[in-house]
Amino acid sequence: MAIANFAPQTVADAGTYVPPVAEYAFLLKEAFGTDVVARATGGALSADDAGDALEAAGEFAAEVFAPLDRVGDQVGAQLVDGGVRTPDGFKEAYKAFAEAGWVSASVSEEAGGDGLPGSVTAALSEFWNASNAAFALCPGLSHGAISALQKNGSAELRSSYLPKLVSGEWTGTMNLTEPQAGSDLGAVRTMARDNGDGSWAVSGQKIFITWGDHDVADNIVHLVLARTEGAPEGHRGLSLFLVPKFKLDANGAPGERNSVVTVGLEHKLGIHASPTCVLQFEDATGYLVGELHQGLIGMFVMMNEARVGIGVQGLGVADRAYQRAFAYAHTRLQGSVLGLPEGTPIAGHPDVRRLLVSMSSRISAMRAFSVLVGDVHDRAESDGTGALAELFVPILKSWLTEQAVHVSSDAVQVHGGMGFIEETGAAQHFRDSRILPIYEGTTAIQSNDLVGRKVLRDKGETVSQVFALIREHLAALTATGNDVAKRLAERTERAVAAAERATQALLGFGASPRDAFAVSVPFQELLATLVGGWMHATIVNAVLAHTEVSADDERRLLEADFYSAHHLARVHALAETVAAGEIG
Amino acid sequence: MAIANFAPQTVADAGTYVPPVAEYAFLLKEAFGTDVVARATGGALSADDAGDALEAAGEFAAEVFAPLDRVGDQVGAQLVDGGVRTPDGFKEAYKAFAEAGWVSASVSEEAGGDGLPGSVTAALSEFWNASNAAFALCPGLSHGAISALQKNGSAELRSSYLPKLVSGEWTGTMNLTEPQAGSDLGAVRTMARDNGDGSWAVSGQKIFITWGDHDVADNIVHLVLARTEGAPEGHRGLSLFLVPKFKLDANGAPGERNSVVTVGLEHKLGIHASPTCVLQFEDATGYLVGELHQGLIGMFVMMNEARVGIGVQGLGVADRAYQRAFAYAHTRLQGSVLGLPEGTPIAGHPDVRRLLVSMSSRISAMRAFSVLVGDVHDRAESDGTGALAELFVPILKSWLTEQAVHVSSDAVQVHGGMGFIEETGAAQHFRDSRILPIYEGTTAIQSNDLVGRKVLRDKGETVSQVFALIREHLAALTATGNDVAKRLAERTERAVAAAERATQALLGFGASPRDAFAVSVPFQELLATLVGGWMHATIVNAVLAHTEVSADDERRLLEADFYSAHHLARVHALAETVAAGEIG
Structure with missing residues (x-):
């Protein structure tokens, strides 16, 4: 094969996001020897059908989410008068996202969504995260809340909250971490007291709450891990509570403000548009989700999905960083390129080419694996691939997030000195990427899960x-x-x-x-x-x-x-x- | 050996810098089978003598430079009324640094300095860079200018400029890069016109000029790569000029302002306290350094030293990041530690321990190599290790700077979620580190030099x-x-x-x-x-x-x-x- 891929090409502007729709068509239809969409849906939907959704999602990601990525980074979410204000354009973009049906697209049919197979929602998730990783976290967390409610919520809770979460009118959060309880959730101290009327009074402080407050939707549904009076110490004493930002009125609409206060917002290395909140609960009204003392089980439903989601976020950040480096390398002229004609851009230099192919070779492998993991989860119940699905989650989360850091670092390197200048845009992805191997369980936690529960145990x-x-x-x-x-x-x-x-x-x-x-x-x-x-x-x-x-x-x-x-x-x-x- | 190094230890506060003075004593006196200081100085100085200097330098780094690292990052250098203003405290710190003799300490005796051997100045350089990487660049650039002047400057230029540069009263810069001429210096367009009176009129724009303007010293001596009229195209047409910020008056003191204007300051991912300037030269008065069309040779004198210096900067940034992670890991409690008693800090978790030892094992190896490279350069002329010295430069620069990125990333990981919060301080080193494999010749340029000139050629x-x-x-x-x-x-x-x-x-x-x-x-x-x-x-x-x-x-x-x-x-x-x- 000739060294062809340095050649001048039609190159997008560096800030443009080009969703890899054709690559997903190949992966869904051919790469695994069968149409995985058709297999997962029993023929109800084909990869070609899914292609239309991907085309539309890609367009939305490129046209609505991507242009907000820069302002999200530069202005960021801000705490104003006790509430989080998102950067200009975010509110409108979120409304358009929900109205276009992109929240419900990735929700199961049981929970009231469109029930797209996991291999397809993996693609959607990549598009949202590549175009605007900080923004994509918001609907991503709603999905976790929807799953937890669908699986363990009472009929009453489900009917009151699920439809609004699925439509995207309201959003969800996960409230796990406290200052002394990070990776070790057994140390959670937030308390829930039984009000005797079917509700609970939740008190405590939660930190690192992603999209814990914002102005893009009408209500926020917090799922909060807390301890009840007389509960056992450690993990076995934790229960899960639903605590809405606004309590529902008689018509089920957001009414009185619940006593959940945003007392702080973190100054972070990256994902500046994603508000990372310190939330104070003071006898806030909450409702038990699932059985008492089974909170961690309820939370794990959310966490497994969230881990897959963050893995795919890594893929998205990596691809966006790669696209930027690719565009720069195919337009920047610098020096004579060994063995190639004058006027060849730096993409032709042996080492720039090495970096670019190195990035894309990892991205293509990770993207295929993301589709496979979605597909294996789709089939887990019907064809006994459940153990594989469980083995794959920690690999997906660790691999794609660690590589997001490496690939976005390589993308900075391709830019040379310009990569270190914030205006270029490459540095943002490098900063954004660094949280990925940490949140939703660090790489060590994933790897211990892999070794302990998925390899040694069987x-x-x-x-x-x-x-x-x-x-x-x-x-x-x-x-x-x-x-x-x-x-x-x-x-x-x-x-x-x-x-x-x-x-x-x-x-x-x-x-x-x-x-x-x-x-x-x-x-x-x-x-x-x-x-x-x-x-x-x-x-x-x-x-x-x-x-x-x-x-x-x-x-x-x-x-x-x-x-x-x-x-x-x-x-x-x-x-x-x-x-x-x-x-x- | 028992798994001992997790045990609670006397741990410095996370913001404190602890200079590795004892480790250098071991390296200089024992590690290479001889007292390398005594060998390099023919017995005039021993490793024990050097130890006193290192002790004093370490104290200065820890007490003066290190406390300014955070404000340097947060406030950064700013362009105010056409001039660069450094953060509060920088001016006083620089004056104290120069007055304590730390600029001249690393200058050769020929050029009027103390002539400490390279193995010892490597240690000093690590201390300055670890305690405040952005600040350390300022005297680092003076050293390059001193070497270039000492080697190629006329007697008149040397007598007018060298003593003030060596004392640290004035500082130096390297002006190479232009928008179209980054790694490819042959594309430089800045022009110098002969004034016919021994001076030249220099015009053009230079970018990425580190410490190109500031308020910490009384004059700035720019060494500028420019083309002269009728000169050949490409590298062979470049000459080196000395252009002072303030022209010297009849007494040799800074007088009239030269026409060098700071037209911009870059917004960078890191090293915020280091002003990265866009300088505009408009018929600025300059003086030829060395022969006409030999500018690149003069520049390479500076670049080789600068490459070693940036390599050691990588070591410094890595060690500071490691020290912060070590301190955090030995104080933070989280979860039960496998096989160890309750109350063991996270440093005892198998994977945190892995990360910490991984970092320190690389740092110790890099530090030893830094001493060896200094020593080999000391001996290059006397015992024929010149080819080794040349082979080592690109390895030192690439290895130590790439590892600075990896080690500072590992240090963020050790902090978990707190590592992503800017207040913790770990993120700064990660941001700062990212320029190191780029400036003074990217890793690819170093590696091409290694392969082409140092391996294939012989x-x-x-x-x-x-x-x-x-x-x-x-x-x-x-x-x-x-x-x-x-x-x-x-x-x-x-x-x-x-x-x-x-x-x-x-x-x-x-x-x-x-x-x-x-x-x-x-x-x-x-x-x-x-x-x-x-x-x-x-x-x-x-x-x-x-x-x-x-x-x-x-x-x-x-x-x-x-x-x-x-x-x-x-x-x-x-x-x-x-x-x-x-x-x-």
Whole structure:
């Protein structure tokens, strides 16, 4: 293959967001050997049908959300007279978003939404997050609240709150963290006292509450983790309460202000448009969601979805940063480019090209995995892929968020000195990205979940299924006779073998769990990196089934070849690290 | 070795800077098997003598520079009435710095300074940069100007400008970049017209001029790259001019304002206290430095020093970020720590411990290399280590600056959600760090220099000397019988072999230079990672010569063992990547 991708191309303006609609069409319809939308919906919907929704969503993201990303960063959310004021344009954009049906699009039919399959909502989520990561958090949190209510709320709570959340007229939040209770929710001190009338009085302080207050919707439905009197200590004493910002009047409309006060707003490194609130609850009226002392279970319903959502946010931020770097590199002229004609932009320099292909090869793999995770969740109940779905969540969350930091850093580097200047826009993504491997469970928490609950607990059975699934692709790749495919198969086979050794090493740490947890992050990196190779193998098999190789197909082959030479090779180093266990 | 280093310790307040004076004493006196200060000065100065200077410098850094780091970030340099105003306290701090002799301390005796050896000035430079990276750039640039003047300036220029620069009463700048001329200096358009009276009229616009204007000193000596009438196109037509902010009066004192105007100040991601100026020269009076059309040679004198300086800046930023994370992790309580008693701070969690040791193991290796590079430069003329010195510069600059980004990112991660809150302070280092792999030549430019001029040009001869130097340590390590030393020797031997394969692959790309330059960054990462193993081997050999193992020695052994299991293993992946050449 010629070194073609440096060539001057039609390039979007650096601030423009171009939603990867065609790539999703390929992924939904072909990459996994079947139309995953049709399979998930029993034929009720096809990938082509979904394509129309993606086209419309992409347009909305590019035209409404993306232009607000800069003002969101520069002005940010502000606390004015005890309430959060969002930057100019946010309120109108949110209303348009809800009215266009984009909140309900990703809600299950049971809960009153459109019931699009997970593989499609993954695409929508990428578009919202790529175009405006800070804004996308707002409807993202509503989805968590909707799921928690749908699953555990009483009929009365569901009928009072669900329709407005699903329509987007109201938004939802998750209230977990307190100053002394971050990753360790067992330390939560917020108290709920039974009012004896079916309601509870909730008191305490919650911090880091994303979109905890704002002016874009008419009511906010807080889901609050609290302890009740006489409840057990630790995790087992926590219950979940619904606390509305405005209590509902006799007609079910927002009425009297509840005693939830925004006492502070954090000054953050990034996602400035997302208000991160300190909320004070003083005998605020709340309603129990689910059983007493089962709050953490209710919360985990939200958290699992939120973790997938934040993973996809990582993909979105990475792609936006990449698009900016790509546009800059294809317009900026600097120096003679080795072996190429005068006038070649910097995208042709060997190392700029390396950075760009490195970014896009990771993004394409992560995007394919995001679709797969959505699809596996869609099928979890019908075809027994539930264990796979659970294994994939911590990998998706860790991998896509950590790579968001790396890719957005690479995007700054492509810009040279201009990348460090705020006006260029590349720095914003780098700043925004840095929260992603932290919130909704840090990379360490994800990796401990992966190692402890998803690998050690079943003695490696589920992860071995993954290795078997990967190997299924390799013979087919080799049989194509294509050089890229053959190299990819050979490198992936060696990577699977390294992953098997690492898994055996983990299982061998039985007597010393610190050894396993001291290398949980390297083990997760290893699996994530291997999954990237798997996704490229999947893509290459689909590409080589085409009778004609399109420009997109050439890019896909290039990305696969690059990924296996530059990223997949890391698996061998990580396997050695995992085998070492805790040092010292 | 027990898992000891999580234990509650005397911990500095998170904002405090603790200069690593004792570590430098070890490095200067013992780590390299000899007192490198005594060797470099022919016995005129010993490591113990240097220790007094380091103690005093560390105190100054901690007490004067460090407390200004936060206000520097928050208020930043501002453009007021056409001049740059530094944040409160900067002016006084700079005067105290100059009066204490810290500018002249790092200047050669020939140029009128104290002539401290490079191994010692490396330590000073780390202290200034760790305590206040934005501030440290100011005297750092003076050193470049001093070197350029000392080497190429006329007797008259030297006598008029050098003493004031050396004393720190005036400061220096480097004026290279223009909007169309960043990495490619051949595109410089600033013109100098001969006034016929020994002076030149310089006109043009320069951007990204660090400390290009300020209020901390009485004059600013700009060294400006410009083209003269009738000069050849490209690099060979550039000359170097000295352009003072204030022209000198008959007594040599700053007099009439020269026509250099600060027309803009950049809004940057980090190092806010460092004014990054757009300077407009309009027939500004300048003086030729060195020969006509030899400007780039004069500039390279400054650039080589500046590259070493920025590398060490990376080390400083990394260490400050690490110190903050270490302090937080040893005071923050969250969750039960696996296998350890209640009340153990988060530093005891397996993954927090992993992050902390990962950071410190890289910092210790980079610090040792910084001393070695200073020492090799000291000896370059006397014992023929010049080729080594040249090989090391791009490795030092790339490695220490890239790791500054990674380590400061890890430091944010250790803080969890608090790391994303600006008040915590961790985010500043992450922001500050991001310029380091860009300015003074990006990582790609360093890596191309490494591959093209330092490896391919001599057919791998110098780099093979490095491999031989590394191997010299390994037999001794194995002979100690110590487990850490044996593992380190075994892993380093395999790493050297991988580096040799990668070098052979590079040399084999003779006919297709794009293949070599497409993997120049991975090759540089490989060598840098290997050098880290070498530094730990050096340190472990010195430690095991001790009759008693101190707490510092235990930490050093732990870091060496960790580095070889977690970082050195990457060499194998990188060797595979290098061998692949350009993809596609």
